[in-house]
Amino acid sequence: MIFERAAREGRAIVSADTDFGTLPAVRHEAAPSVILFRRGAPRIPRAQVELLVANLPNVADALAAGSVVVFEKSRVRVRSLPIAGDG
Numbered sequence: 001m002i003f004e005r006a007a008r009e010g011r012a013i014v015s016a017d018t019d020f021g022t023l024p025a026v027r028h029e030a031a032p033s034v035i036l037f038r039r040g041a042p043r044i045p046r047a048q049v050e051l052l053v054a055n056l057p058n059v060a061d062a063l064a065a066g067s068v069v070v071f072e073k074s075r076v077r078v079r080s081l082p083i084a085g086d087g
Contacts, residue, residue: 003023003027003029003032006031006032007029007031007032010031010032011032012032012033012034012035012063013032013033013034013035014034014035014036014037014048014052015034015035015036015037016036016037016038016041016043018036018038020034020036021034021036021038021068021070024068024081024082024083025083027082028082028083029066029081029082030065030066030081030082031066031081032066033062033063033064033066033067033068033069033081034067034068034069035052035063035069035071036068036069036070036071037051037071038070038071038072039072039073040072040073040074041071041072041073048071051071052071055071055076058076059076059078062078062080065080066080066081066082067079067080067081068081068083
């Protein structure tokens, strides 16, 4: 339901729950984008917002096109959607 609404409204999902990084692979869809905070990324909302805002210029196009953007302690990873399955 969350994914359907976010896709319909052109929104991205922001989470620290790793399941939200797995679900786009299972869904095989190009939307919605997911922003995921993992592995030592700040867990304080204000710090997460600061990290996201500081990096948004670098990931905005990927989010608009459909991606999973993962913020970790020392790096940002981007994976385009849809994520291909194993067959």
